[in-house]
Amino acid sequence: AQSVTQLGSHVSVSEGALVLLRCNYSSSVPPYLFWYVQYPNQGLQLLLKYTSAATLVKGINGFEAEFKKSETSFHLTKPSAHMSDAAEYFCAVSDDTGRRALTFGSGTRLQVQP
């Protein structure tokens, strides 16, 4: 069975500081990995996805993630936080069976302090 672990349910950074949100996965086969963002009272929006074409994946809003197979990690980073980045972030792994369902981590709430 697949699983996703997000370390840190809450992360607080200052505006302009580096954002690092951690995600580790377990999967018996090469995974399909995703980061989604959820703004208050909204649905989930895709930030980026790992396609196996490149280990460093660039997404929207200046976010990127690096796939490290040896560490089974897919951490999300952004060089400089903006107030508008305050949201909840979810790492997810796609099912390796035919149903293609997502298994989510428990989420990390990012606060950005002025």
Next chain:
Amino acid sequence: NAGVTQTPKFRVLKTGQSMTLLCAQDMNHEYMYWYRQDPGMGLRLIHYSVGEGTTAKGEVPDGYNVSRLKKQNFLLGLESAAPSQTSVYFCASTMRGGNTEAFFGQGTRLTVV
């Protein structure tokens, strides 16, 4: 395009009442899903469908039923609501293929009192 639309957006039920949540997508996606979101637990899969007329159980199916009579619609039913079903419910859809993006609705906030 509207994408994935969920109705209603909010609902309060009394214990034992029934209701149906509707999910509609206009992207001609084959796969559709219902998840529930609870604090500190991420999203968990309730039921899913890989095509019109087919449904299957996810990780937390107890107390829910689903139907997919039309490709664009996926209904989630609660026959006898319980306080443990207080949650935010999300519908999602995606195309066939390995790493295709799932598109999510705006969610339905359900409170069972």
